[in-house]
Amino acid sequence: MTDATSAALAEQWATRPYHRKWLLDQANGLFDFFQYRSINPKGGFYDLTRDGKPLTTNNPVRGIHASARMVHCFAIADLLGRPGAADLVDHGMQFLWNRHRDQANGGYFWQVDDTVAADDSKQGYGHAFVLLAASSAKTVGHPLADRMLADITEVLETRFWEERHGAIAEEFSADWQPVPGYRGQNSNMHLTEALMAAFEATGERHYLDKATSIADLLIRRRAGEQGYRVPEHFDEGWTLDRIYYHPNEMFRPAGTTPGHWLEWARLILQLWALGGRTHDWMPEAARGLFFQSMSLGWDREKGGFFYTLDWENVPDKKMKLWWPLCEGAAAAHFLNQHLESDFHEESYRRIWSFIANHSLDHTHGGWHEELTEDLRPANTLFPGKGDIYHALQACLIPLYPATGSLTRVIPAAGGAL
Numbered sequence: 001m002t003d004a005t006s007a008a009l010a011e012q013w014a015t016r017p018y019h020r021k022w023l024l025d026q027a028n029g030l031f032d033f034f035q036y037r038s039i040n041p042k043g044g045f046y047d048l049t050r051d052g053k054p055l056t057t058n059n060p061v062r063g064i065h066a067s068a069r070m071v072h073c074f075a076i077a078d079l080l081g082r083p084g085a086a087d088l089v090d091h092g093m094q095f096l097w098n099r100h101r102d103q104a105n106g107g108y109f110w111q112v113d114d115t116v117a118a119d120d121s122k123q124g125y126g127h128a129f130v131l132l133a134a135s136s137a138k139t140v141g142h143p144l145a146d147r148m149l150a151d152i153t154e155v156l157e158t159r160f161w162e163e164r165h166g167a168i169a170e171e172f173s174a175d176w177q178p179v180p181g182y183r184g185q186n187s188n189m190h191l192t193e194a195l196m197a198a199f200e201a202t203g204e205r206h207y208l209d210k211a212t213s214i215a216d217l218l219i220r221r222r223a224g225e226q227g228y229r230v231p232e233h234f235d236e237g238w239t240l241d242r243i244y245y246h247p248n249e250m251f252r253p254a255g256t257t258p259g260h261w262l263e264w265a266r267l268i269l270q271l272w273a274l275g276g277r278t279h280d281w282m283p284e285a286a287r288g289l290f291f292q293s294m295s296l297g298w299d300r301e302k303g304g305f306f307y308t309l310d311w312e313n314v315p316d317k318k319m320k321l322w323w324p325l326c327e328g329a330a331a332a333h334f335l336n337q338h339l340e341s342d343f344h345e346e347s348y349r350r351i352w353s354f355i356a357n358h359s360l361d362h363t364h365g366g367w368h369e370e371l372t373e374d375l376r377p378a379n380t381l382f383p384g385k386g387d388i389y390h391a392l393q394a395c396l397i398p399l400y401p402a403t404g405s406l407t408r409v410i411p412a413a414g415g416a417l
Helices: 003-010 017-035 064-080 085-100 124-139 145-160 185-202 205-225 258-274 281-297 322-338 342-359 389-399 406-412
Strands: 117-119
Touching (some): 017 085, 124 185, 185 406, 205 258, 281 342, 322 342
């Protein structure tokens, strides 16, 4: 790298007025795409086709994570001052509380349809997002937020949390019979995000302590043992299962997933900042996770992140999904704020340039959620455009200090960009 290049990179894109406006424009485009088309009048939210029509009119099943993420994202919109956003927060909260919550046995169903629970299992992944939704709703003063926050906290502590491991179990039946044999990092990673948001919303330290415990298990120990490649799948004792396979590779992909390494890089730095920067291992772990993602996961020929790698670091699922790009951009910003380097800034620019050229749907709006290996829009894992969560956060995170969740830093900045 020449001195001139290094000097140019020293002025971060995230500080430039044009880039900041461009990011805000992308965020507003996402709000426009989802806000006026997603509300299902029977409750919850539609998944959308590529051109923004309801995907589920003939398939009424709604997953809990989708409704919870919409609550979180439109709480962010409400904090920014976007008209109409509070109505979507209320719509989602009512659906979570009145339809997903199991009023007989406690906890929250994984999927519901127009009348009953379509999948009445109780999954850690879904419960993590209920905690995130309740925490975000609390920041905008939703009347159900405190009740839901107390309810989901009790469920997580009494049903899911395993103190001997410092993490949560994965899944139970409707009547709380454990589904044996598996522990997963994905649900625990998202719970870490939600626990930090709950700590920020309430000031209650036990949330942050649990987040730190999960990070210590999954990143300091398990990812550290694998050269900061994050293992996905474990047995009940949290021993790595390298050969685990599940047919639903949207939530439990085989091998390793560089997008999750990127997501953890950001979350670890946020946890480090919230915890008073007392855990010395966290910054180096974040740096290592990001470096491995860019070194092993980035397609050096065509660009984008491969979805999965095998344990020899060979690309397995070669499609390019939108969410690893989003997590990469957000992680690069956090790293630039806490561990500034030319590599982090160059990576930030590379990722956003790929997104601009390939992932934005300039015809219909929103983002292409999946591209083939050679960058053609596809729908093998994701049927349409069902999610605003990853892309919205990627657009807004670089506009604020890298010190906490968007639901914390936006109010701290008085909504200023």
